[in-house]
Amino acid sequence: MSFQQLRLVASAATVALALTTAGCSKQHQATENSSTSAEVAASESAVTEANPFFETWGTPFGAPPFSRIKTEHFLPAFEKAMAMHKAEIDAIATADSVPSFENTIAQMELSGAELTRVARVFYNLTGTESSEEMQALQREISPKLTRHSNQIQMNEDLFKRVKAVYDNRNQAMLDAEQLRLLERTYADFVRAGANLTPQQREKLAQINERISELTTAFGQNSLNDTRNFTMVLEESDLDGLPQSLIDAASAQAEARDMPEKYVITLQRSSVEPFLQFSSRRDLREKAFNGWAMRGDNDNEYDNKAIVAEIVQLRADRAQMLGYEHHSDLVLSNTMAETPEAAMELLSKVWTPAIAKAEQERQWILELMKEEGAEHEFAAWDWRYYAEKVRKARFDLDQAEIAEYFELENMIEAKFYVANRLFGLTFKERDDIPVYNEVVRTWEVNDAQGNTIGLFYGDYYARDTKRSGAWMSAFRTQQKLAGEVKPLIINNMNLNQPVEGEPTLMSYSDAVTLFHEFGHALHGLLSNVTYPTLAGTSVPRDWVEFPAQLYEHFIEQPYMLEKFARHYKTDEPMPEALIERIKNAGTFNQGFATVEYTASALVDMAYHRLTDASDIKVREFEDKILTEYGKPEEIIMRHRSTHFGHIFSGGYHSAYYAYMWSEILDADGFDAFLEAKDIFDEETAKRLYDFIYSRGDTLDYLEAYKGFRGRAPTTDALLRNRGFD
Structure with missing residues (x-):
């Protein structure tokens, strides 16, 4: 198991971009379910005989055999896989050999394969097929995984070998990918506390385990309060x-x-x-x-106390590791490098966004006056009146637009772009096991007809599924253990229509569909040797770049004319409507940017604290955003108590990454516009060579320069948001 995979499993987040975890306000439930281990142990022999995790999967592409996997299979599978992984690590750590890249770093990459297999299935299902039984099991498993992770990350003998290889790196004649993996592995050990004293490591392990429990609780509370x-x-x-x-x-x-x-x-x-x-x-x-108010209803699913404790524990951990605060720790391994750089970007965008939002606010107030509205303008009015303003000023009706965005056409559209850019083809398969009947699968082939992986699409909302949209994986690409092909999944939460009716999407939903497929391609097109460096295993402010760049394709007139077709008549979207969409492209961007940036500013404020012992969530949000002059009628896109990105996912002190990546994607897509062909072959080849296929094998700025020919500028970002 790669070090990156180990961290993802141990944190009980998602094995991709942000799944949920387990329990503080639900501690009484954990106690009530404390017999789970004993019950499983009592029937261990029977479960073992039938447990699909104890056998090689004979399914097409070795895909998970979901119909055979039962909840009771997971705990014994995790326990066996952790024991196997521990034995593998112990063998590496105590080997009677001179440490080398091959017998230490490469062997670590190969270790824990069974644990990775179990964890990827489990945590994908906890985000899509949650149940009380799964949630109870998640609360039991998460601290076990954290303890397992701590034992490896703080193994002194293992770190001595890693350090010996690292210290000898300049004489080892490693290739560029091996050197990057070694440097990243060494840095990860140090950031996990390898240089601390035994007493400090014990305290750090306790902090990590508690954070795992809390993030699990946060995610489950958010899901339960949402469906409540x-x-x-x-x-x-x-x-x-x-x-x-x-x-x-x-x-x-x-x-x-x-x-x-x-x-x-x-x-x-x-x-x-x-x-x-x-x-x-x-x-x-x-x-x-x-x-x-999700997660902020003073009920059994309330997350306020969990937020405060997570923030304090993260601050404590960062200071133990020698950083001023959590934000310093997180951003030391990103493209931004420092909290100051991230804050500079947010400040640069915040000021013009506030000005544009004020203009939009005035338009709304004028329309309300014209209509004779007697009530005050409130936050629940903004979207309603903004839609009226959009229609009045730009002759644009979102309900009319949605009639041209039907799911099947949009799926065809995103595949079409992948074919034009990278030569990929997608063949739908009905013989691949799925965990829900609405999930669809496609075999993905390259231009030479070689299969490169499987793509799963899970597009509909349901009560067992967390909110939002995300990409994840049941298996990631690598070559170290052979030609391992990725199994990639996209999740969305569209409204499922009654049987026989089409699935209509908003324009925003269509953009999100393309965004998540950009992430999927980042995983599918990965072409690296080592799993730690594969696909989307990169910092947050780089991982969004390939996804956000892909969004631009559905916005292009050519694509709208070809794929935006009326769901009843199949007529293409009229040119006049496309032109009106273009003219209204920056409308309400003040609102959208303030909404997003407010969340990013609060995220940074939490994680730049050195002492959060007396934090009160509502008051903290109000204080920070009042200081920045946020308009009263706009709230955070994600309030703290349901901000899964930072309290149950991997975007803590990194929610700014979407804006950082927008600098790259806006500037990067201009390369196609400058070539006067949105499918320009040379530009697409550079995009593949330096971005989609490279994983984490190249310095991010150098990768961008390899694609674009120069460093990025903010000009296109400001232009696209109407702030130029």
């Missing part, structure tokens, strides 16, 4: 809603056995369009407050 809310509507409550949203709300009600009712959930694909179109202000307020 439903807003049931009658026919008379549907004023203003487009038919696609009405149909989706009807499908949600039918799934809950509520005939002739309509249900709005707190999934973004449900609540955002409701806030955008519903003319019922009282219901908008109810939906908005439910959405904004």
Whole structure:
């Protein structure tokens, strides 16, 4: 198991871009389920005989045989895999040989393969097929994994061998990829506490284990509080809603056995369009407050105390490791390198975003006055009136646009771009096991017809699935253990229509679909030897670049004309509508940028603290954002109590990365525009050679220069957001 994989497993986050974890406010449940181990042990022999994790999978491409995998299989599989991994590591650490790259670093990369296999299946399922049983098991497994990780990361004999190889690196005649892996492995050990005293390492291990418990609790609370809310509507409550949203709300009600009712959930694909179109202000307020207050309802799923404790523990850990605060620790291994660099970018964007948001606010107030609105302008009004302004000023109706964005066409569109850029083809398979009947799979082939991996698409929201959209993997690419082909998955949370009806998407959903597929291609096209350096195993402010660059393709007129087709008539989107979309391209960017940047600023504020002992979440958010002059009618895109990116995922002190990567993607896509061909072959080849296939084998700035021919500038970012 690579060191990177070990950290991901130990943190019980996702094995990709941000799954959830387990339990503080649910400690009583962990106690109630404390018999799980004993029960499993009692039937160990029976489970072992039938446990699919104890055998080689004979499925196509060695894909997980989901129909055979049961919840009770995971604990014995984890325990056996951890024991195997420990034995492998002990053999490396105590070997009677002169430490070398091959007998130490390469062997570490090969170790823990079984643990990786089990963990990737388990943590993907906890994010998509959660249940009380899975959540209880997750709370039990997470601290076990953290202890296992601590034992390896703080193994003195193992570190002595790693350090010996590192100290001899200049005489070892390593190739560039080997040298980068060695330097990263050594740095990871140091950052994990290898140079601390035994007493300090013990304390650090306790901190790591507690953080694992808390992040698990945070993620489960967020999921449970989200699905705890439903807003049931009658026919008379549907004023203003487009038919696609009405149909989706009807499908949600039918799934809950509520005939002739309509249900709005707190999934973004449900609540955002409701806030955008519903003319019922009282219901908008109810939906908005439910959405904004997830994890902050002073109930069993409340996350405020968890947030405070996580922030304090992260600060303590950073200081133990010799850093001023957690942000220093995290950003020391990123493209930005320092918190000051990240803050400089956020400040550069914040000021023009505030100005543009104020302009948008004035437009809304003018329209409200024209309509004779007597109520004050509030946060639950912004999306509703912004949509009216969009229609009045740009003759653009989002409901009309959605009629041209049908899921099947958009899937075809994202595959088309991958074919034009990289020669990839996608063949849908119906013989690959899946964990839910809505999941689809495609075999991915390169231009020579060679299979490079499998792609899974899980596009629909459900109560067992966490919110948002993300890319993950059941297996990542490598060559060290042979030609290992990746199994990559994209998750979204679209409203599932009633059977036989098309899945209509907002324009924003279509962009997100392309974004996540950009991540998927980063995993599928990976062409490296060592798993630690493969695919998306790169810093947060670099990993978003390939995904955000891919978004630009669906925005191009050529793509809209070809794939944005009316779901009833199959007529292409009219040129006049495409032009109106282009003209309105920067509308409401003030709102969107303030919403996002507010979350990034609060993230940085939390993780630059050295003492968080008296932190109160609501007051902290208000204090930070008041100091920055945030408009009252715009809230954080992710409030702290449901900010999974930073409290149950890997973006803590790194949420700025989306904006940092936007510098790269905006400037980078200009390379295609300058070539006057969005599929220019030479530009696409450089994109493959230096970005999508390279993983973490090259310095990030050098990789960008190899693709673009120069360092990036912020000009395109400011232009694209209307801030130039």
